[in-house]
Amino acid sequence: MTSDRFVLVGGTIHDPTHGRDGTVGDLWVDAGRIVAAPADGARWRRIDAAGLVVMPGGVDLHSHVAGPKVAAGRRIAPAPAHGPAAVPTIHATGALYAALGYTTVFDAAIATGAAALAHRELAEMPVLDRGIYLLAADDTAVLTAVERDDAAATERLLREAIATGGGWGVKVANPGGPVFWKHGRRGDHHDLDTTLPGSTLSPRRLLERLARAVQTIGLPHPLHVHTANLGLPGNWRTLLETMRTLDGLPAHLAHVQFHSYSGGDLDEGSFGSAVAALVEWFDTHPGITLDVGQVLFGATVAMTGDSAAAEHLAHATGMPWMSHDQHLSGGCGVLPIRYKETSLVHAWQWAIGLEWFLTVRDPWRLALSTDHPNGASFTAYPLLMRLLGDAAFRREALGRIHPRVRSRSALAGIDREYSLQELCIVTRAAPARIAGLPHKGHLGVGADADITLYRPQADLEAMFAMPAKVFKAGRLVAEDGHLRDPTPGAALVAG
Ligand SMILES: [Zn+2]
Structure with missing residues (x-):
């Protein structure tokens, strides 16, 4: 031809x-x-x-675009005042991504039981090549195999899940958290060593064994990790412990912005950024990669495989929320959220994401994401790219946020601007390499x-x-x- x-x-x-x-x-x-x-x-x-x-073409290695929880997000999302819906239809999702120059997207959290449904929906999406990461670690059989330290059975079960679910990778969302959740306990454990109810398995051992199994079976993308304590004050220690646990193994850390908070509670005094200590560790341990999960101001919808985090957020914001699971496996929570410049916590979240982008030394280990739609819609990527590439524009934006964050965030002292080449790395070259796509x-x-x-x-x-x-x-x-x-x-x- x-x-x-x-x-x-x-x-x-x-x-x-x-x-x-x-x-x-x-x-x-x-x-x-x-x-x-x-x-x-x-x-x-x-x-x-x-x-x-x-x-x-752009490559988004962590987004949420299909499957039951995205469908729930479409139902619960308030109608947009202007612009596209916070959770677009599958047709609009493809059209909007393509119009931004994106040609590949991964849905980062599909329960194994929902994989067939997600694939049918994704087959309707215009333009983009697409893959899914399976929440295979939520399956009881996998947890039992890991508890028995049966590496061969763990690898066989993950291989079967990938084959039957048509997966690209394995995602763990709040390691062991769904088991705590199903036993009526909060899914958070401030250390990674609290054993799961009725089990000798700890979240730390689960993370380590899963990362090893994914490496052994040779998936193109390493274990995709949403670690414990998402969104909670003081959770930076959990992220640091997660990185230490995975040291020497290939692993990808999802939406680190939501896991980088100092302090003991959400009050005005103690909540803040722990990015400096985390980046210091990250920069010197090259096996691990990350995406940021940037928050941008405005209305969106939070959706997570971590039901406990959604419940916590619903209590904190007073918003109605939905929770559902997939045949008692997996699970997710969904609720609307509006990020405000005047909110101390939201302003910190915005600043913390930018601190990650602007202080990590090697852009090849970092992928641009908003954890769509959790931190913001992917349609806001151009705004995020300007915040990274235009220091004067960023200073103006910094001038509008909560004064305590303005004065305490490291951002005020950072003049770094991403070049076009660096923007190309974090939106294309790095995510393609991290996702394991040699042709993209x-x-x-x-x-x-x-x-x-x-x-x-x-x-x-x-x-x-x-x-x-x-x-x-x-x-x-x-x-x-x-x-x-x-x-x-x-x-x-x-x-
Ligand atoms: Zn996500």
Whole structure:
């Protein structure tokens, strides 16, 4: 087919994997892949990219877009005053992601019993390739195998869950927490060593054995960890202990912003940031990667496999909430939330996420996320990219938040600005590498022709909000904010 052969001519290419940092060049595309310059190139269709910034398609490695808890989120979300819904339909989700230049997304928390349903829903999503992480550690059989220290049985059960559920990875949400929850106890344990009700298994041992099993069975993405005590004051110690427990093993820490709080309670005095101590450890232990789970101000919906955290939040905010499980396995809590600049806790959450982004030394170990829709909608990614890349804009925003946070957060003293190359790393190259996608996140020969073309602008939010053109597997799928081709992408399934 000659019709899907083309060359993007003269674009300003950002491809961090191959050390191209704004170099002008051409990209040749054939049959959905990037290819070397052909001998008969003069006959290929030419698309002018002169003056445009060229990046690989965006990769979101931690989002919530399908399955029963997202459906619950759509029901409970208040109608938006303007703009897209906090929890869009599956069709709008694909269209909105594609219009932002994203071409791959992972749903980070699907109960094994809901996997088939999630796949059916995701098959309707326009454009993006998609994968799911399974909450396989919520299954009683897996917990029993780990308690018996039966590594072979643990590996077999995880392999079976991935095969029958069509999973890409294994996620653990609040290790052991669902067992505490089902026994009528809060799912939090300030240390990782409180054994599960009726069991000799501790959350620490569960984390370590799961990470080892995922490594042994050779999944493309390491164990995806939402650790205990999400959202609670003083929980930074739990995150530090989690990192220590996983030291030497490959593991990915999800939405660390929600796990980086100092203090003993939510009162005005003690709540705050413990990012400095956590980053110091993270920077010197290279096996672990993370995504941030940035909070941005406005209305959204919280949804988590950690029912205890949702219950806690519902009590703290007075909002109605929903809780449900999947055949008594898994579980999730869902409630609306509005993050306010004037709230001490919300202002700290906003600052803490940015502190993570701006103080971690190596952007290759970090993926941009809002834990959509928990911290904010993915549609706010362009705003987040401007906050990272524009220090003056960030200072203005800092000037509007709760005064105690303004004066105490390290942010006031941070001048770092992400370059376009670094923004490309945290939205494409790093998440693709962390997720285990060798054909994505870069523009080398053999890569999927998932390509986004932006008009350079001083206002990074405006620039990243509306790419000029988005290609998915070599097809033009979006242009100036309009969906051009809704064809669904492929399911990413391990093995
Ligand atoms: Zn999440």
